[in-house]
Amino acid sequence: MDGTAERTLLITLTGRDRPGVTSRLFGTLAEFPLTVSDVEQVVIRGRLVLGVLVSYSDGVDIGRVWTAAERLATDLDMEIELSTGRFRTMPRRRGRLHVTVLGAPLRPAAMAGIAGRIAASGANIDRIERLADTPVTCIEMDVSGADPEALRAALAVEAAERQVDVAVQPGGLHRRAKRLIVMDVDSTLIQGEVIELLAAHAGCQAEVAKVTEAAMRGELDFEGSLRERVALLAGLDAAAIDEVRREVKLAAGARTMVRTLKRLDYKFAIVSGGFTQVTDALAADLGIDYAAANTLEIENGKLTGRVIGPVIDRAGKAAALERFAREAGIPISQTVAIGDGANDLDMLQAAGLGIAYNAKPVVRQAADTAVNVPYLDTILFLLGISREEVEAADAADAATAR
Known part of the structure; x- marks a missing residue:
């Protein structure tokens, strides 16, 4: 399909945002036999940029449309730019992706480097949107025409150089279909490692921490290392567990998520070594469905x-993910796994989306993002x-509770 050429008019309004601008522009255009081909709108710090692309046939007096649009801009005290041309409808480009950039802070050089890598891959940035400005700045780009794996590899290099995080995911319904979150606990949902907190009460924290660190890097067999560490706790009063429960601190943002x-x-599920x-x-405190x-x-x-029974190790975590998905009636492709250590690798790779959270290098390299x-x-x-959206939902819940 080589497409057909159409006459087009691109109208771009810029100025102070207030209610009614969009409806008034379309109300003006409704007076003419036009077809809406595309619309983009963004508001930055109270300033609106609204672009509307319309197509029309040869019989339309485009001069009248032009005059009416300029009159509206004057009435709204906004700047207007109009340009005519011909638009050739082409097939959709392959490889629609979401590229998410996280930075604290996010510098212009980082955005320049990322945009440059996208362009160098032959892809196009179709849309840019800010998702957050606190506690980090998050910018999301819709990208088309890229090979996902090649772009992910290129952006990973740029992210490391610019000290930002960049995630590349398939676009559209693929992301919206995610329905089950399965995450690690130690150093992910909570700060630190429970076994090290117990070891502090048993007087062997340094020894246990050294083994834990090696196991999380993938240098030791997890089951063997766990049994070795637990053996050092022999004789510890069980009351120490109650003290450790009180000492545990959730990761920042855990309750919000x-x-x-x-x-x-x-x-929502947690699976832990x-x-x-x-x-x-x-799980009871947070209302988590599976553990x-x-x-x-x-x-x-x-x-x-x-420990009692089979150890939840690397393979055990992946098996738990599959079991939770089965119990929830959710396909594996609609799951998200989050973890930081080598014993999370199978789970991250089995899930529809695997996220390495403040993870060891071996995990960052293997995860989707x-x-x-x-x-x-x-x-x-x-x-x-x-x-x-998060803050609006929290405010609505607070108002309902009053």
Whole structure:
């Protein structure tokens, strides 16, 4: 299909934003036999840029349209730009993608580098939108004409150089279909590692932390390293678990993320190489639908230094993801997995979208995308949910509760 040529008029209004500008422009254009071909509108700091592309046949007196549009702009005290031409309808470009950029701060040089990489790949930026300005700046671009894997690789290099995060995802319905979030707990949903908090009570924190770090980098077998660390807790009074539950701190933005996604009818799950004695309380507190973790064995009020049943390791986390999806009636392609350590790799790769959150290098390299800012609710931006939408929903809930 080579397309057909049409006469077009592009009208661009710029000026102070206020109610009624869009309706008045279309009301003026409604007086003429025109067809709306495209519309784009953006408001930045109270200043509106509205572009409307209309097509028309040879018999239309475009001079009258032009005069009417200019008269409207004068009446609205806005600037107007008009240009005529011919538009050739072409087939849609392949590879429609969402490119999400996170920065704190986000510098012009970073945007220049990212836009340059997109252009160098032969792709086009069709639309740009700001999703958040706090606690990080988040800009999302709709990109067409790119090979996803090649663009992701190129932007990963640029992101590392500019110290920003860049995510590349398929566009359209693919992202909107995500319905189940499955995430790691230690150093993801919460700050720090539960086993290290327990080890501090047992007097062996440094030894346990060293093994934990190596396991999370993928240098040790997870099950073996877990049993080795738990053995060091033998004899610890079980009351220490209650103290650790009180010491646990959620990651910044964790409540906001869970609350927002639950409000949108997402199912939420946690899966942990840690312990049910802590994760069950977190799930109850946050209203999380599914949870899986290891269980510390306790006898006569003391930790035995063993865990009960099969260990939730790298393969166990992936199996839990599949089980949760099955129980929720949700295809694996509609799941999102979030984690930071090597034992999360199978889960991240099995999910429809795998997100490495402040993760070890081996995990960042393997995941679909990575987030390296200390705010868990920035995950919402990767799902196309803006800060303004989150705040509006919170305000509506607060008003209802009063």
